[in-house]
Amino acid sequence: MMQITLTVNGVTKALTVEPRRLLADVLRHEFGCYGVRFGCSHGACGCCTVHVDGQPRLSCIAFAVQCDGMSIATIEGMPKDGALHPLQQAFIAEHALQCGYCTPGFIMALAPFVERGTDPTDTEIRDAMSGNICRCTGYDGIVAAIRRAIGERKRVDSD
Amino acid sequence: MKPSAFKYVRAGSVEHACALLAEHGEDARLLAGGQSLVAMMNLRLARPSVLIDIGRLALADIAIGTGSVRLGALTRHRMLIEHLGLRRMAPVFGETARYIAHPTIRNHGTAGGSVAHADPTAEIPGLLVLLDGHVDAASQGSVRQIQGRELFRGAFSTSLKPQEMISALHFRIPAGRWGGNFLELAERVGDFALAAVGAVVERDGEQVTGARIVLLGAESVPVRASAAEASLVGERLTESVAAQAGAAAAAAQRCYGDVRASAGYRRHLLSELTRRALLTAYARAGAAA
Ligand SMILES: Cc1cc2nc3c(=O)[nH]c(=O)nc-3n(C[C@H](O)[C@H](O)[C@H](O)COP(=O)(O)OP(=O)(O)OC[C@H]3O[C@@H](n4cnc5c(N)ncnc54)[C@H](O)[C@@H]3O)c2cc1C
Ligand code: FES
């Protein structure tokens, strides 16, 4: 067992964990972040994407002990001041989800892309989301949501 | 889908990591980006009893010298795409790295880990062999160089000793006018390649003065198409010369077949990708100042 400290969505906790516990598992069971999903458990589907020190990372192929002292954001931390993140809103507007199992992973993987993107082509958007698999909705709505969120952000930026 | 139990130690330096490797022997594994190893542990294809985390060591640096590029072992794949010096001096690094996995994985996967993991169609091992590279293999009290061509022994197998850690990778860049290109075909964006080809062409006016070709998907390790390379020197690299070199490079390969592609299809891909990569590299060499 090892002592570690994680800050998750702004809340810092000291924990004692077995080294073999995956970050996704600790986020779900020690922090109650059930929006962190296991799809494949080997890096192939993107379902478990969270931000570690601001950068997207697959939490199924990271051990919690590796992230000792780091700051983690999950889908639960995305709404600000009671408002959904612009990409979450765009997912709703464009019907970019059905069952929603894959959605937190898409949002976490693509939020940084939306926040810095200017005028990506469809190919660039599809490259950016290539690590995430959706098993039920298909990808057109997701591409549209990403495009909408970037457009929305640019409109706000230029105001 | 949970790994078996292990002891976790965070290394504070290369020396510390090497001392830990010496102490724990074959039961220990280094953990760099974890993008291959943790997946293998989840599937219980790997069950190390000690994990030595080198992920926080300050080894993620890129240095460009005259005729050489040096990557610290923890250089992330993404840095190869974004590094301004590399984009100017040797854009083939970024072009190659774009084929590795997906953006999130490229944030964390490392050059050293990729080479040590030695997947048969991994891109960075391909670049190492293409650019006549070598690695620094550190062990307690010493560092030896291993040439890229001697490093890869077979699928997921290298000539690194269990007590050795890669600390840096070195690549040789041509001095004169040159161009490079890397092309691959995979079933989906980010998947491991069915076949891939890297080419470097040096030229003086219209004439090829040097050529290097690496093939991935021919054998279980990256191989150079030496005869095809030699046949190009002194030539003008026309469409038909490139097509002949591609055909010759591929015909010399045994190639393997598996559920994803037959040996014949892989040979066809290698021939076509070689033709295209040579033409692009030659054109880029012509455009280079
Ligand atoms: C879905 C998915 C798709 C992928 N697609 C591709 C792809 O298309 N092409 C590709 O090349 N890779 C691909 N990868 C693998 C990825 O590039 C890995 O980052 C890389 O293979 C290993 O790097 P790492 O730093 O993550 O190493 P780790 O996973 O930490 O380690 C891998 C192995 O190398 C050893 N090791 C690590 N660092 C060193 C060192 N400095 N010295 C000695 N031994 C060391 C470890 O002990 C372990 O055995 C993919 C991975 C995933 C999950
Ligand atoms: S669950 Fe992590 S990538 Fe699939």
Ligand code: FES
């Ligand atoms: S919405 Fe169901 S898997 Fe994507």
